[in-house]
Amino acid sequence: MSLDASRLPFASDMVSQALRHSTLKDSTESMLRHALLSGDMKPGEIYSANAIATQLGLSNSPVREAMMSLVNRGLLELVRNRGFRVVELSDADKREVYDLRLLVEVEAVRRIAARRVTEGEATELRKLTQKTVDLTQGDLADYLEADQEFHLKLVELLGNQRWLEIVERLRDQSRVNGSYEHLKGDGQLLASAQEHERITEAVISGEPDLAAALMIQHLEYARPDC
DSSP: OOOOGGGOTTHHHHHHHHHHHHHHHHHHHHHHHHHHHHTOSOTTOEEOHHHHHHHHTOOHHHHHHHHHHHHHTTSEEEETTTEEEEOOOOHHHHHHHHHHHHHHHHHHHHHHHHHOOOHHHHHHHHHHHHHHHHGGGSOHHHHHHHHHHHHHHHHHTTTOHHHHHHHHHHHHHHHTTTTTGGGGSTTHHHHHHHHHHHHHHHHHTTOHHHHHHHHHHHGGGGOOOO
């Protein structure tokens, strides 16, 4: 039996409000992720959803939902009756994240190169690669977002949603608290972006061993000091 929307006079308003709420939550989460990646939100400090909502001129609900989403990503932790604390990873935590990234990201790119990408997928990968190159002279947080987009697109091509979610979570955790500020000097950011180009071409040309080797080399920038 189909639903007759004409019998629900507030249906359109309800949908509009739900979409607006979702948009507010997503845009707030994006803003908070930017602050976490740039280091503007400091490790160990506690932030109130109410205070952030007031500062942004928003209701508390979408802000709290955005912050809870970041809790699920391992970037914030809930402190009962106080707010949300920025997660501070120990050296052991960072090593675990790095080791896992080597396992899942390298194998992902190997499989993608082995199965060969379509012409449309190749075009999209080259477009995202060029975007990272173009942003090397701009804001680091903007570059890191483009970097994330490129790497997640690679994994997305596997068609395995759980694999994608694992990689996204690990990459977020490795980048929080301004962890990659060191890339801003001595042309390291451009060098990292150019590594994207080599990985992309290895994938497109169907060279799985080369693509995997290049990914291992590329992830060296994320290796914590031993």
